[in-house]
Amino acid sequence: RVAGPCVMVLFGVTGDLAKRKLLPAIYDLGNRGLLPPGFSLVGFARRDWKDQDFARLTHDAVKANARTPFREEVWKQLAEGIHFVPGEFSDDGAFDALAMALKEIDQTRGTGGNYAFYLSVPPKFFPAVVKQLKRTGLADAPEGSWRRVVIEKPFGHDLKSAHELNEITNEAFPESSIFRIDHYLGKETVQNIMALRFANNLYEPIWNRSYVDHVQITMAEDIGLAGRAGYYDGIGAARDVIQNHLLQLLALVGMEDPTSFEASSLRREKEKVLKAVRLPADLKNNTARGKYAAGWQGGEKVVGYLEEEGIPADSTTETYAAIKLEIANRRWAGVPFYLRTGKRLGRRVTEVAVVFQRAPHLPFSKDDTEILGQNALVIRVQPDEGITVRFGSKVPGTAMEVRDVSMDFAYGESFMESSPEAYERLLLDVMIGDPPLFPHQREVELSWKILDPIEEFWATQGQPEDYPAGSWGPPSADEMMARDGRVWRRL
């Protein structure tokens, strides 16, 4: 898959995401030979910079964070196409200069008027940038070329604001030119959920309420705020990752098979699942929220959320959230989906565990099977990418003792190919114009519809419950599972 010549215009070049992910991913694409000839990168920011200043920032970001080894010739090729336009989002002159610069690049590098505008800026700046792109005509693709806009979450704060944000973007760009990034969909292991389910015949027959007891989707992080207090406070764990990453995982696990991997088919199936999601009537007993208190992590003492720099002492933002959902359709009726996420938990791990019902009858004595758990298929999203199947096996010996064992698939052992970083895949898809891995606005709004009632309920509940940093979350999360006679998987 190769992209045609184009320019990527990056707004928010000095931000954390650009330095940690976007700029290194662009270099990695170059290193893998996947950048189109003439590819040019234009940075736009409120800095009094020249091209070489932006090139230096990119160089440092690549050196620090690229996945692939640094090669001088790859860097040189990339650096030749690096430009910088200084300016404020409200400055008409700066955007006129951007339009001029792009015209010139088309002439010198043969990029043919194909531009992707990547808005790696807080959503409050979206309207200003989009308006400028419309005013300068940059949003309108002349015959034979394309214009695309890439937006990063958060896509709003709730259903209403997500809708407003979309209206603003739609004023300048048609839906088919809007690429909403959910970087989880760029992860190999997440895409592999579809391969696992639909390229095989082994799992699908049991992937339903007749065999599945429940599903646990976990995204645990060991890091705290990582300098993002300004973004995180007032947002919290549920808006930050359940509304997007975890509900997307739920949709991929729960959906019917799409007729093809075209965006329209895939999105339609995901939307059907999200539409069928039902919340429990009793939100108090079926959700949990917490905030980390001081504790120990990786042998280091860390402060609690309220002591973090930039967090108001009376903040009620949660850093841990767990919720129980159901999917009201023929395949899943009655099967709970438990979603949990948190910062400053025991370790970094994201997984989807499909836990199966117990065997209807065991021809062994109770003593022989005392520690036998339920069969489970665990998709290990990260960091130890792979799939594990847990099942009971006879313990070698003269007795009929049965114990849980696991069968493992590990990417590193089965494949020579290294996984590209999620952003590499997604940036390439933007340049190619391939949208299946980008959520549609309807998915965004359906996800907010699920979350809004929970957020409204939590807003009446005061402070989230404390959990020590380095632990696995607040007691209420365990109690929520215990009420259903279940436990969270130990990670």
Ligand code: BG6
């Ligand atoms: C982001 C969240 O979307 O995902 C962050 O805003 C979180 O809070 C990050 O740390 C985690 O991404 P990953 O790829 O490291 O799991």
